[in-house]
Amino acid sequence: MPDPSRMPFPVSRPSSRLVLATGTSLFVLALTANAQEPTELDELVVKSGSGGVITAEGYVGTASATGAKVDTPFLETPQSISSVTKAQLEDRNPQTLLETLSYTPGTRIGAYGFDPRFDSFTVRGFDVTYSGIFRDNLRQPGAGSSLFKTEPYGLEGVSILRGPSSALYGASGAGGLYNLITKRPTADALNEVQIQYGTHARTQGQFDFSGPLDEEEAVLYRMTGLLRSADTQQISVDDDRAYIAPAITWKPDEDTTLTILGEYSRTKTGGTAAYYYDAANNEVTDYFAGNPAFNDSVQHQGRIGYEFEHRLNEVFTFRQNARFSSLNTDADWAFAYAPNATDPRLIDRSAGTFDERLNAGVIDTQIEAKFDTGPLDHTLLAGIDYTQLRYNSLNGNGTSPPLDLDDPDRGDPVDEIPFQIKVRQDQSQIGTYVQDQIRYDAWTLTLGGRYDWVDTTTRSTDLATDAVTRTEQSDRAFSGRIGLTYQFENGIAPYASYSTAFSPNAGVSQETGQPFNPTKSEQEEIGVKVLLPDSNTLLTASVFNIDQKDGLYYEVVDLPTGPANIQVQRGKLRSRGFELEAVTSLDNGLSLTAAYSYTHMKIIEGPETTIGNFVSSVPLHTASVYADYTLQADGAWSGLGFGGGVRFIGxxxxxxxxTLKNGTRALVDAAIHYDFAALDPKYDGLRLQVNATNLFDRRDPVCSAGFCYRDQGRTVIGSLKYSW
Known part of the structure; x- marks a missing residue:
């Protein structure tokens, strides 16, 4: 019996037929921009490129280093790119990475219902949980249940590059990558303390301090931290966290910068979070599927890294970014899976325990050159990066006393479960890349290529017999990108691009006994970006086609030992669709972000019963809008503001x-905030804010890969912040 509570997330699969209506959408956006008098584009002042830091005003990001590894305006990036800015984070006060991303186009969160253990989501229909999370432009790897947890309060923002992106970043998935940008030291003094209280006894205190340490402002610091105690909507599933993130920047001169970024956190939650799913009747019950007496999961994680940049002369700039990160997860779980054969009041439960450790070192060294060849301006980037990953797992399986429907919240002791399987996996990846951004007049041609070498060794030991199985695999791959952009003076920038990606797959197929091949993908994309003159508004539209080959997914296969739900590799997935996004922050106190995505994702090759079908839990239509408005009034009313949003999931x-269907749903979020400086200047910096997520408490069933969960319910959090 496979354990859905620990099962790695199934890899999704794609679709056919391009929607002709997209052309109309692009035309409408162009007309909107042309309705104003053509004016010269304001020059974008771009900061240091390390880590992908976003240049933004309010909700509107205009440049970052995520799309090209060097600071590049979004209008010149020949690929769909979005950002979650600092202002958006402050207004929505997200408590998880999933909430942080919930209003970005193409992003599907909640496919696995309520589950605080992992940040699992897809973009353009493809899972990015293991292959698409980057931190400060460096890969953040994951394996098994070892996935780094993200604290949104420690983020400056998120920069999102959609579509295959291996030409610069190496191993990554078909959907794209999400670059999580860490808070960095600031030259201006920043002091903030905050307390929060919310539903499920959520209590949190947090602080953020930054500024110069010397009069010359050559050394800057930042210290961010929080402490939280919280329950959740599920019995015995906590959401406790202690988090501290120190950072320091040394800038001895105008040409040299060194920033050191650190983090440590401890998170306690549940080993199981699901509700009992009655598969025979296709019903998600209100019963907790785990065992409250055997359901602790504690994760310790830390990271330390640096970003170094030195401008050698007018042409060359040298950069090196590096990070070492480590996590340890120790968890117990139980899972109710089927009615007892003799007593209808009882549901049989399996149980298990695991101890996983993941260490990862990443270093990226690059040289940037800016020069001219006749009428052509070049920004040439060349680099080499290296990733070393070590994953260790101890795992044991057993049984738990059954779930008693007459007393479903009762916790029952579980006999000690010894570890039975030990796995050690070492993976090294080295990649070399080169990219040239060639500008001629209003044209920008982006050419990039990369070659990767990946070696993986896996050693599995049966602790009962000491039998050892060892496998080795070597993967080699070339990735490329070519894109062309044209920038009109009135802010319209159409583009077209072709890009590829690959992702090595660790492990061995239980069906064939052979290592998995890398998953490969390619994308064609056309679109337009419109930066409306003098209005701080960015409109984007894109049409895409992504083909993925040799993806991994779960399937019940007849093995010599009997039927088993295992990872298999075969098939082809296709995702086609289009996306629209509008982001604005106006002088009248209104900020807004809106998005629509059409994702037509089908299985082209795969198991016979699935060929031509839609991939599970990938909606055809998703849409969202979030707006925040502060009253433009005199006196006490000037401090009052409101926010609200709707997330539609088709x-x-x-x-x-x-054969199973998920219904449509619309989830409503809301906020209200007040700055007390409007009452009296002596209260300057004091702000009260209340945020509600899923305001109407919709907790509908949602099914993915044949297993069903329940949506996360309503949360309400009040926060009182004082900054000076």
């Missing part, structure tokens, strides 16, 4: 056989 199938 219907989808709950399995790849397309």
């Amino acid at each position: 219907s989808s199938y709950g399995n790849d056989e397309n």
